[in-house]
Amino acid sequence: MVHVSATPVLALRGVSKRFGAVQALTDVELEVHAGEVVALVGDNGAGKSTLVKTIAGVHPIDEGVIEWDGRPVQINKPHDAQDLGIATVYQDLALCDNIDVVGNLYLGRELRKWGVLDEVEMERRSQELLRTLSIRIPSVRIPIASLSGGQRQTVAIARSMLGEPKLVILDEPTAALGVEQTAQVLDLVERLRERGHAVILISHNMADVKAVADKVAVLRLGRNNGVFEVRTTSQEEIISAITGATDNAVTRRAARTNGEVSQ
Amino acid sequence: MSFDKTSTTAQDEPVVENPEAAAAAVTAVDPRLLIRERGLTGYIGEFRRKMKAGELGSIPVVIGLIVICVVFQSLNSAFLSAENLSNITITMVGTGMISVGIVFVLLLGEIDLSVGSVSGASSAIAAVLAVNQGWPEWAAVLFAIAAGAVIGAAHGFFFAVLGAPAFAVTLAGLLFWLGFMLQTLGENGTINLDSDGLIGKLTTYYFTDIAAAYGLAAVLVGVFFLTSFLSNRRREAVGIPSRPLSDTVLRTVLLAVVSFAAAAMYNQYKGLPLATVIFLVFLVATDFLLRRTAYGRKVFALGGSVEASRRAGINVTAVRISVFAISGGFAAMGGLFLASKIASANQSAGTGDLLMNAIAAAVIGGTSLFGGRGRTWNALLGVMVIVSIQYGLQLESIAEPVKYMITAGVLLTTVVIDSVTRRTQKTAGRA
Numbered sequence: 001m002v003h004v005s006a007t008p009v010l011a012l013r014g015v016s017k018r019f020g021a022v023q024a025l026t027d028v029e030l031e032v033h034a035g036e037v038v039a040l041v042g043d044n045g046a047g048k049s050t051l052v053k054t055i056a057g058v059h060p061i062d063e064g065v066i067e068w069d070g071r072p073v074q075i076n077k078p079h080d081a082q083d084l085g086i087a088t089v090y091q092d093l094a095l096c097d098n099i100d101v102v103g104n105l106y107l108g109r110e111l112r113k114w115g116v117l118d119e120v121e122m123e124r125r126s127q128e129l130l131r132t133l134s135i136r137i138p139s140v141r142i143p144i145a146s147l148s149g150g151q152r153q154t155v156a157i158a159r160s161m162l163g164e165p166k167l168v169i170l171d172e173p174t175a176a177l178g179v180e181q182t183a184q185v186l187d188l189v190e191r192l193r194e195r196g197h198a199v200i201l202i203s204h205n206m207a208d209v210k211a212v213a214d215k216v217a218v219l220r221l222g223r224n225n226g227v228f229e230v231r232t233t234s235q236e237e238i239i240s241a242i243t244g245a246t247d248n249a250v251t252r253r254a255a256r257t258n259g260e261v262s263q
Numbered sequence: 264m265s266f267d268k269t270s271t272t273a274q275d276e277p278v279v280e281n282p283e284a285a286a287a288a289v290t291a292v293d294p295r296l297l298i299r300e301r302g303l304t305g306y307i308g309e310f311r312r313k314m315k316a317g318e319l320g321s322i323p324v325v326i327g328l329i330v331i332c333v334v335f336q337s338l339n340s341a342f343l344s345a346e347n348l349s350n351i352t353i354t355m356v357g358t359g360m361i362s363v364g365i366v367f368v369l370l371l372g373e374i375d376l377s378v379g380s381v382s383g384a385s386s387a388i389a390a391v392l393a394v395n396q397g398w399p400e401w402a403a404v405l406f407a408i409a410a411g412a413v414i415g416a417a418h419g420f421f422f423a424v425l426g427a428p429a430f431a432v433t434l435a436g437l438l439f440w441l442g443f444m445l446q447t448l449g450e451n452g453t454i455n456l457d458s459d460g461l462i463g464k465l466t467t468y469y470f471t472d473i474a475a476a477y478g479l480a481a482v483l484v485g486v487f488f489l490t491s492f493l494s495n496r497r498r499e500a501v502g503i504p505s506r507p508l509s510d511t512v513l514r515t516v517l518l519a520v521v522s523f524a525a526a527a528m529y530n531q532y533k534g535l536p537l538a539t540v541i542f543l544v545f546l547v548a549t550d551f552l553l554r555r556t557a558y559g560r561k562v563f564a565l566g567g568s569v570e571a572s573r574r575a576g577i578n579v580t581a582v583r584i585s586v587f588a589i590s591g592g593f594a595a596m597g598g599l600f601l602a603s604k605i606a607s608a609n610q611s612a613g614t615g616d617l618l619m620n621a622i623a624a625a626v627i628g629g630t631s632l633f634g635g636r637g638r639t640w641n642a643l644l645g646v647m648v649i650v651s652i653q654y655g656l657q658l659e660s661i662a663e664p665v666k667y668m669i670t671a672g673v674l675l676t677t678v679v680i681d682s683v684t685r686r687t688q689k690t691a692g693r694a
Contacts, residue, residue: 099564108577121501
């Protein structure tokens with residue numbers, strides 16, 4: 001693991017969030033340090049996306065404290081999170097289909113020159129950015145609607161890198177990608193860690209988690225269910241934390257297939 | 264993905280000494296990208312590709328205008344006379360202004376049904392202040408436009424903050440501001456305006472000096488060429504794709520032909536109309552606002568995906584309210600031009616087919632009803648079609664009911680074209 005600073009970039013202390021009758025998050029704790037990749041895992045409905053949205057300012061928290069660089073902060077709207085240096089890449093991408101790649105990369109933080117959009121500079125920097133991230137798309141001047149799902153994902157990730165964020169949150173970044181592009185995204189995640197960014201990676205894919213994450217934080221039914229060091233933890237331990245039991249569908253299936261093999 | 268082939272060949276290539284060539288190899292475009300070939304064959308190829316992909320843009324409306332001119336000219340040779348054309352371009356400013364505001368609302372994917380009534384209410388406000396209250400006309404005009412913007416912002420508040428559908432809110436607005444106008448005009452129902460006053464002059468003043476029309480045409484063409492040329496040179500300087508010079512020249516020549524033909528036409532009659540100048544200024548300004556500023560980008564973003572805009576930190580509520588305020592403001596300005604044309608504010612202002620014509624103009628011009636696609640120039644082209652048809656039918660002494668039916672047919676045709684092209688664009692991956 002890369003050297004990790006003492007004060008976490010982001011720390012959640014006892015965070016709770018409810019929607020009407022649903023208690024989505026209860027007393028959740030989470031710490032992310034600079035130069036560290038924390039995988040956030042959990043079953044469907046465990047509260048991963050809700051947790052990410054509270055950090056990103058989409059849903060303000062009801063109870064608890066969010067600490068940024070050791071001091072408590074309020075994150076009530078997306079701009080608050082952006083100003084702190086939090087960039088989020090959502091599962092559902094959050095791109096505008098009718099706007100071209102450059103426009104989407106700079107959406108909400110357009111470069112301006114005397115109050116006018118500086119399209120030339122934005123296009124030049126977009127190409128530079130896509131080149132450094134080895135992202136290949138046909139042209140930066142075609143609408144997002146013309147791109148494939150994988151290309152859209154890479155554009156969305158590239159967009160998060162523009163503001164030189166301290167913390168990058170990736171929500172299921174490889175879910176829609178092919179083999180080659182998954183590897184590229186994982187490379188990208190490692191590059192982020194090397195450059196000292198803190199990364200929260202949400203994933204269902206244990207192979208991805210084992211490949212790039214330093215720590216795994218497990219959520220179950222809106223509560224913490226353990227934080228593990230990836231190097232010293234087996235996949236089975238993580239899965240049992242996710243499902244809440246050592247005897248679960250995954251282990252039963254594994255035992256069954258192993259038995260068949262040994263016979 | 265099929266990227267793999269290109270990326271491996273790029274890596275296998277020997278290191279090139281020339282750094283520029285190396286950079287070009289890295290930026291090498293995806294082989295599947297359709298780039299336009301240079302030269303005339305390139306234009307034809309691109310045109311055919313766009314037709315197939317459903318990117319019609321303004322082509323149907325330009326063809327429509329040509330058909331209209333040919334048909335009405337063959338029926339009555341007075342149609343293409345300088346006098347008739349000049350009158351068409353003055354009459355269309357009122358509806359056209361309202362339509363510019365509609366383009367903004369349509370870009371959000373919403374609709375504003377109140378613009379007709381708001382235009383009538385604003386003209387009533389201006390008339391009462393200027394004639395009954397004795398305000399100076401410029402103050403009455405400014406107040407009326409501000410009132411229109413505030414009314415629009417109020418509609419926007421109900422829509423954006425309280426979450427009521429814009430359709431329903433502005434439908435209520437349509438009725439409310441109609442009642443407000445009738446109440447404001449009082450018993451008589453008609454307030455005559457001073458035809459030599461500011462409002463009266465809006466549609467009756469001409470810059471009679473022939474240099475005015477040619478000068479404006481020259482300025483338009485010059486500014487267009489300079490901005491295109493300079494922006495292309497800057498793009499070349501930083502090494503991003505730019506248009507070839509021949510492309511810029513061709514566009515400039517096209518614009519020059521249209522502008523100078525219009526100028527010559529105006530000079531054959533009374534000169535350059537003030538109304539046209541004001542309309543052009545607002546078209547250029549709104550086009551600039553929508554396509555060159557961060558605000559315009561936000562409007563397009565909202566038309567594309569509200570959720571994406573919200574997550575990008577765009578203040579969705581503020582943009583929505585401001586767009587409805589713009590719509591109300593342009594409705595008020597349109598109302599003043601319409602009042603100027605008849606030199607009075609009366610009870611029929613803003614009623615009848617005005618609302619439908621304003622929306623139809625935006626759609627006919629090429630603004631999508633589904634949000635996120637359109638330009639304010641669409642309003643100009645669309646309103647030209649509608650007013651040309653009205654004038655042509657008038658020359659043929661065709662009665663009002665038939666005019667309604669024909670305009671309805673034109674609107675239906677364009678909506679169908681919009682829907683069909685959208686479907687084609689979806690299959691071509693462009694919508």
